[in-house]
Structures are given as C-alpha cells and as structure tokens.
Amino acid sequence: MRVSKRATSAIALSAAAALVATGCSSGDGDGDAAASKDGAITVHGVQPENPLVPSNTTETGGGKVVDWLWTGLVEYPNDGGAPRNALAESIDTKDSKVFTIKIKKGTKFHDGTEVKSKNFVDAWNWAAYSPNGAQNGSFFADIQGFDQTYTSDPDGPDGPQKAPAPKADKLSGLKVVDEQTFEVTLAAPTAVFPTKLGYSAFMPLPDVFFTQKPEEFGKKPIGNGPVKFVSWEDNVVIKLTRFDDYNLRDKMKIKDVDVKLYQDETAAYADLLANNLDFMEVVPTSALAGDKWKADLGDRGLSTVTPSTALISFPIYDKRFQNPKLRRAISLAINRQDISDKIFFGTRKPADSWANPLTPGAKPGNCTACKFDVATAKTLLAEAGGFTGEMVFYYNADSSHKGWMDAVAQQVKTNLGINARAEGVPTFAVFRQAVNAHTMKGPYRAAWQQDYPDVENWVNPLYVTGGSSNDGLYSNPEVDALAKQASSAPSLEASHEAFSKAVEKVDQDVPSIPIYFYGQQSGHSEKIKKLELNNVGEVDITSVEL
C-alpha cells in the first residue's frame, strides 16, 4: 500500500464521481479546447524515493508519476467502482485459477516498440525473482511457481545466514501463447486476481528495461501510458508530456505536465494561492484549522472522501492486550464523532465499518465496536478484570497525529478511568522499526489505503495470520479459514459474501479499532476549468481541461 511517510498526504478517492471544478468563467464548466491543446500545468509532487520502476515503487511520491506513465491491463474508474479492462482486450477464466489474458493490438511503449504479451511475462518474472529485490515482489505470490523464484532469508535480514538462491528464475505459472495472449496459472483459485492487475506492480516493461540496470531505466522510465517522461531534475521537477501515439480511452487533453517537487507543503500551498501551482492534492493540515482553506481557495477548493482508514492497532503479542473484551471496551470508549468534528473540522468521517465503505464488497456500518457506548465499555472493562498500569498510545511525531491521538488517550482516561496518555515517537522510521519488530508497548496509530479496490485487500493483509501488514500478530483460525475460503471463491460476489462473514469474526475480536475515514482537501488554480480525481485521489491528468 502506498502511504507516504507523512501518511496524512497519502490517501484518497472521489466517491462523488467526477468532480467538476466549478467557478470558472465558462458557465458549463467545460474547458476551452484550443487553450487545452497546447496547455501546460504544474502539479504538486515530492521527490520519489526510488528510481521509477513500477514494481519497485511503493510510496506516493513516485507512485503518482508511475500511475501516469503506465497503463495496466485493467483500470480503476474514478468513481471507485469495479475495475474495467484498459490494455486488456479480455481476461477469461473458468475456475479463477487459470486466466487467459488477451491484450489490445497496436498499443505502444514510449520508445515506439509495441506492447506484447511477453512484456508482461518478463516484467512479472523480473519482479518475482527475489535477488532483484523488488519492493512489490510479494504481489506475485498468487502465481504458480512463486515459491521457486522468491526465497526468504531463514533468520531474517539481520541474521548471519543469507537467503538461498532461488531454484528457478521464471514463474512456472506464466506462459506466452502468442504476441497478444498469455496464460496465468495461479497456485490456488483467486477471484480477486483480475482486480489486482491495475496495481503498479503488474505493469508491462519494454524490452529495453532488460538490457540495462533497473536504476538507470528508472531515471528515464519508458512506460505505455498517456504521458511520456521528458526529464527529472532531482528535488526540483519531473517533466512529462503527452504521448501522441497513445490510442486507449484516456487520452490527454493538455500537453505538458510538470511535477514540481516540494520539500515543504506550506511552500506549495503559498504557490497554489498565488496561482503559481495548478494542483495540490492535499492542502497542509495547518490550512484545515478553522476552515482556513475554504476562505483561502473559495471555489478552487475540492473536498472528497477517500478509501482510506485511520486505525489504532493493538500489540496482541503483549499479554496485557490479549483479552478481546478489553480491546472492545477501549474501542467503545472513543467518541469518534467528537474527534471528527473538533480535531478535523468535519474533514474526516467517523469510522463505522472495518473495510472502507467506498471499497467494492465492503459492508457499511459493520463495526459494532465502533459505537460510542461508555456504559457497555465500563462493564466490559470490569469483566476483563480492568487494566493496571499506564496505557500509552503511540504515534509518529513527524506528521500531524498528535491532536487526535491525544484526544483518544484522553477519552479512554476520562471514560474508563485507565491511566492513559499519548506519546510521540520522533520519526516514522523509528516508529515503524518498533512496529515491524513487534516491540510496541501500547496501542499505536496505523493507516490503511487499499492497493486495489476490493474488500479482500482490507482483510487478508491486515487480519489473517501472517498477513503482510498484520503487525499486531492477530491470529484467529476461524478468520483465517473464512478468509481463505473467500479468497478462493469462484466469483467475486461469492468472495465478497464470504469475506463479510470473516469480518464479523474480526468484529468480535477487535484486533484494531477503526477511528476515522480519511477525507481529502485539494485545491487547483484558476487556470484549470475541469478536472477529475482518480480512485486514490490523485489528479487524473487525462481529464484536465484549461
């Protein structure tokens, strides 16, 4: 999942369908075609952490640019609905285990070579081969033969032993049929597999990638999307321009896009106010206080809800937090509405379900532990035998979490009489180090933004034993069994139905507590007459009109 270090700036999706920026001179909100044709915009960005290789990009700074430079097999509609085919002509399966994928003929990479099925197969094999160290390597775990290409270090990266060399360098489940067709065999039936194909890990790579060092490629990436790469000046700007040979649905209406790389979001905000910057995804937290951003931006401001949730996770490896009654009591003692109103001025919505309600397959309002019910909370706490000692809520202090974490701790203290307080850990890195090492000594802040729009992504990584982000080491065999059954269901509908049963079990155990659903406040310049946000709240540059 892509949550930037700041974790406040990540996030997003416009459920409110296409957002049309109003308040422009033309009454119908449509742009001027002539002005758009050769138009250029400057959008806010941050220096990518890594060279721009899709399967090695996990943070928002680079992820945004990768999303623009590439078009995948499927795309996620801006309104957050079910994915639809983009580069894929068809994705067929009978049993959710063997998929035959046909790609559209005649689409090109930015270097002029045609996108063929082997570009997918080679790219996926590269990422799934563990010595290449791709950050998104584990996304290929569904595919048959992954255990042969991706080996783990038996004693972790810090131990003296090294990971054994993989037995194979290609996934046995991938087979090129002809230039436009390839066949994917999964290790087990997975209904959600086609949905995943829009995530950046699954992008095709041109032949030239395999002839050079990945970091060299990543400094001058060649994709197949609506814009192509022009130049990248570190910490200053990434320049992109329209790819004129692009022949899929989402063609660019404007010509040039400069991604200006800011260090400081208040500097970007000042530029936005002065019309020196055309789009800023997330206005700084300081501008939210007292609705300052509304006064500053007027109708240049946009407010959307996003499919991301802020949670507080329990370190279930700590004996004191192993009683589900205690965890439920804490959850019930938190007045989420109050936090939403007073700390976030209504820009965040109080959480009432386990998966974000904007996600396909998610059931709204299914978190019974998310109510505010002090009486029940007190009874449950008494049944759990109370809590002795100090309960410290941890957060990373290099981002704006102090306000709401303090409020949570204070509410637990007032409503339950537990000696609770919130404590900031200096940086995100130090914070995550403790979380990863399972040494947290109290409940801690977490956030989750989906990798791909499906409820599966809100259960398997978070609540299944050994899940990639199950940092609290929650484990319930019943949840595991139900999730496994749901993942291998023959259809998405059946899968969603089964996942909702798994979520009911999770709701009984309260391994973490959802606090609020993210919202996103963005702003654009007077120059932009029309724009849409994509399913993760980034500007859809192909929709921009001037």
Add this chain to the structure above:
Amino acid sequence: MGRYLLRRLLQLVPVFIGTTFLIYWLVWAVPGDPFAGKCGERRCPDQYIAFMTEKYHLDQNVFVQYGNYMKNLLQGDFGQTFSQRDIGDIIATAYPNTLKLALVALVIEAVIGLGAGVLTGLRRNGFLDNLVLISTLFLIALPVFVVGFVLQWLLGVQWQIIKPTVSSEMRWSELIVPGFVLGSASVAYIARVARTSIAENRRADYVRTAIAKGLPMRRVVGVHLLRNSLIPVVTLLGTDLGALMGGAIVTEGIFGINGIGRAVYRAIVTKESATVVGIVVVLVLVYLVMNLVVDLLYAALDPRIRYE
C-alpha cells in the same frame, strides 16, 4: 606569509578527517532503521532489505563503512543515496543554489548593515541612530521563519509582487527576498558592530590628525576611518558565509529552493550517512577557506598585522 599559508593549509587535513568521521559516526548513531519507514505502513520485504544491505555494506561496522567511504571519496566518488542517485550529482546541483542564495544574503547584509552602521556611528544618539537600534533589535528578535513566512505571504500571496517560491532557473532577481530573509538577523549584527567600531575610531588620534590636516570629511571617513573599522565587520561577514550556507535550511524550505539545507535534512531523516558527510565535507571546506581568507584580509586592512 608563504610559510604561514602552508601551515594553515596543512592544519586543514586533521580538521577535515576529524569532522568527517564525527559526522559520519553521528548520523550512523541516529536511531531508526533506514528501511523501516521506506515501504509505508507495510514492512519492506526481507528480500529488498537484504539486497540493499548487501549493496551498501550496511552489515559492516562503522569504521569499515567510514574507511570505504573515504577511500571512494579520495577517488572523487561521493557514493549513492539509498534511492540510488549519485550523491556527487546532488552536491553539484544543490551547492551552486545555496551559494547563490548565501551570496545574495551576504551582499544585502554588507550593503544595508554597513550603510546603517556608518551612518549611525557618525551621528550617534540622533533620531536615525535610535531608529536603527530599534529596528535591528526587532530583526534580531524575530526568528527567520517568521520573517520568511510573513514576507512570502505579504509579497507573494497578498500583493503578488513576487512568486511565492523560487523557480528552478534560480534567477538572481528571485533571490532578493529569500536572500534578505536569510541575512536579516545578520544585517542587524553587522549594523551594530559597524556602528560601535566607527564610533570608537571616530575619536582616535589619527582621525583627529586627518581632520586637522584639513582633509575633506569624505576622505577621512571613506579611507581612514572605514578601513580601520572594518576588521570586526570583515570577521563577521567572512564566517557568516559558512553560517548562511549551513543555516539556509529554513529559508530554502519556505521558498522551495533546492539547496544543501534541504538535501541534508532529507539525508538525516533517511539516515544516509554518505549524503550528509558528502555535503558537510564541502561545507567544512567552505568554513576553513573562509576563515583563512578572513585572516589574510586582516593583513590587507591593517598593515600592522603580519603573518610569519
């Protein structure tokens, strides 16, 4: 003079090694695993961490790491960041920007500070003197980020006289406001030091002699008085160049300038010893050289000072 210069240059060597090692070790000792926060809310795959650890020799102890680093540095190789960018490139793009900004600040500082200092030093206790005293006090009391944000908001957002941030071309004209912000506190100090120095020398015997000789006032002040009063001011200005470059981090952040302050900050947060040391090495050199230049300027300003 030649021997003095040689001795001073040789002294640079141990200072250089000492500072670089200290900084390397300090950044190495900063808590936090460089890859703990690199993959968002999900821990990085072990395969990725193993790959990076091996590539950057992070499993070695700090002395070996430093030794490797110095060996490469002496061959002109600054190494790579964890995002696999050449540190040499970062330094080559960031330094000219910061140097430009610091020079603008220095010029503003020298012109305003010295001008105000001379004027008030000659006419002490007048209206102008009091005005400068109060306004410099005001500037000293204001933190740089307050001056920066206020000017950015007022000139950039409200009145739109300037662009709120500096463009990537870094034109000199765009640097005037950031330069003023960066140099604002120093302006005040320069003005005060110059004022005191001028006021003191105003009563010196040689000034009285010059006036008695019937020299025009312009010549008395411009040649005799100013030259002798400049020593403390030059000391301040010289060491200030280094301080301005190192201290530009706040100003660079406010005005979005891609300079060394930003680069160092990023590198410290991500625990990239090599980047921090690479940038600071050059900064250390700037300090050392500026100190030397200041010392040599003393001799030029005051013939009584001689170096053996």
